[in-house]
Amino acid sequence: MAAPMEHMAVVCSELERWVREDLEGEEQPAADGVRRITELFRRAEYREVADEKIFSLILQILSRAAQEIQTMIESSEGHWFDLSAECFRCLRNACVQCPQNQNTIRNVGLIEKTTTLAKVFSTSIFSQESYLVAFRCSLQFLGNAAGGNQDSQNNIWKHAFPHLFLNCLTHEDDKVSAYGSMVLYTCMDDDKMAELLEPANLNIALRVITAHGKRSDAEWLHLIVTDRFLRCPELVKLIYASQSHADRITLLELILSKVSERSPLTEMELTNLQQIAEFVSDCFQKQCKAVLKLTSPGDCGDEEALVATRLLDLLCEMTSDTDHLSCLQCCPGLLDTVVDTLRLTHLAGKQSKNVFTSTHSASLGSDLTHAAVGFKAHLIRLIANMCYKNKDNQDKIYQLDGIPLILDNCSIDDNNPFLNQWAVYAIRNLTEHNEKNQEMIAGMERQGLADTSLLEGMGMRVEERDGKLLLKSVKKK
Missing domain, CATH: 1.10.220 (Annexin V; domain 1)
Structure with a gap:
């Protein structure tokens, strides 16, 4: 450890001499001195022997740089930007896996000085590319200073919130936006x-x-x-x-x-997502009718309708996960709204030729970006999920006369990929351990209202036994 400490002391003395003599306009000695420390801080043994004196010297350099930069005009030379950038690189390296340096840097005031400079960078338009480099390096340093250090996170938040974060989020430079977001996330x-x-x-x-x-x-x-x-x-x-x-x-x-990650959730995460799921349900019930705007040829990109389709996509995904299923199965009014929306879109597709009309052509079905593509299929998917092992919802679909509606949508539709498969799944969930729904479908087949070939395609058939019609699985024959 003696060799790194002695080496660091020599480099630090050279830097101190430059700061003391204040070689105005001659940036090279200071830049070289800071650069040497930057390189040394790449190695853990040098980071571990850094003392407060080094960081105090860098603070003095950055304080002078801040004064010069704040008075600069567009034609000014950019060497103060270069010097600032090198100081930030040095500090960035010093913080890597070194809480001791993080604390010292915070205690001498370098976080406050850096956020002050970063705010100047974020609100000024300089022509020099070196200004942008310095801005990026300042944010990288703040990110490293905050890593795993609550006190430093609080200090950065105190000086950067909200203006520096706001300016970084809207900055045109992708790296500035990314580094600023990293600091925001960490703090x-x-x-x-x-x-x-x-x-x-x-x-x-x-x-x-x-x-x-x-x-x-x-x-x-x-x-x-x-x-x-x-x-x-x-x-x-x-x-x-x-x-x-x-x-x-x-x-x-x-x-x-x-939600699609399907990663294990803590009890608190699950509670939070369930609250969000209930909120999504409320939003869908309020906005779902907006999809009917899509029946007009010129409204294929209506943003409110797109919101409704995304709300439905999210509800489908949430109800596919048992962690969220039970809370959504009990959401007041959701199942009624889904059945009503399916009925309205199905009726709209029959009244005139539009995006909700079943088609076997490649015209609309090939446009997978259209907001209406898959909408009816997802409505039936949501019905199927909400009726999964839920007798109350199975019975509600019966009361809403939703079973004939679902059977009427059991067809191949280019605008609704997998529509038939979701309908099969819905009928399966509606009839599981539910004799009333089974009898209803069997009665529809007897009356000619349910296509026999359609039921067979679902793996079901109707049998008469002791004067009663039974819906049976073909596989159990």
Whole structure:
């Protein structure tokens, strides 16, 4: 350990000499000195022997750089940007797996100084590419300073929230947006999410969703929503209520990605997602009629209708998971709304030729981006899921006269892939241990209202025994 300590002392002395003599306009000695420390900090043995003096010297350099940068004009040389960037690289390396350095850096005031400079970078438009490099490096340093260190996270939040985060989320540079999102994610805990519930701060959450809509591959933005926001159902509700239809679609797709993971959930995560599921159910019931706008040829991209389809997609996915199924099976009004919506879209498709009309051509069916594609199939899928081992919902479908409606949709439809398969699944769930529903379908076959070949295609047939009609599985013959 003596050799790294001695080497570090020599380099530190050289840097101190430059700072003391204040070689104005001659940036090279300082840049070289900081660069040497940056390289040394790549190795753990040098990070471990760093003392407060080194970080105090870097603070002095950054303080001078901040003064110069804040008075710069467009024609000024960019060497202060280069020097600042090297200081941030040095600090970034010093924090790697080294809580001691994280604490020292925070205690000497480097986090506050860095956020001050980063705010200048985020609100100014400089022509130099070196300014952008310095901005990125400052955010990388803040991210490393926050990693696994609650005190540093709180300190960064104190000085960066909300303005620096807001500016990073809307910045045109992808790396600035990504690094800023990384810092935001690292610093955000449950207490800080509670701050986002305040009207003045909600804009942070809204801009996260908007930014993800523009950068759908942004990993940190994705994690902010799925690993942070979804832990606070009240925040999710506020975000949804305050957004445009386009941003609502982004939010729903992010929730869908989380639900689709099928990863083990803690009891708290499960409770939060169930609250969100109930909220999604309420939203669908209020907005589902918007899909009827799609019957007009010019409204194939209506955003409100797209929101309704995403709400339905999410409900289908949630009811496919037993963790969320029971709470949604009991949601007041949901099953009634789904059956009513299926009836309306089915009727609309029969009254005129539109996107809800069953077709065997490749015209609309080939356009898999159309909002209406798969909508009726997903309605039947949701009915099937909600009736799974649930006698009350099976009986409700009977009362709503939904069984004939489902049977009437048991056909191949290019606009609704797997429609027939979901209908088969729905009939299976509706008739399981439910004699009344079995008798109804059997009676429909006797009256000629249910296609015999259709029932056979479902693996069922009607038999008469002791004067009663029974719906039997063909496999049990």
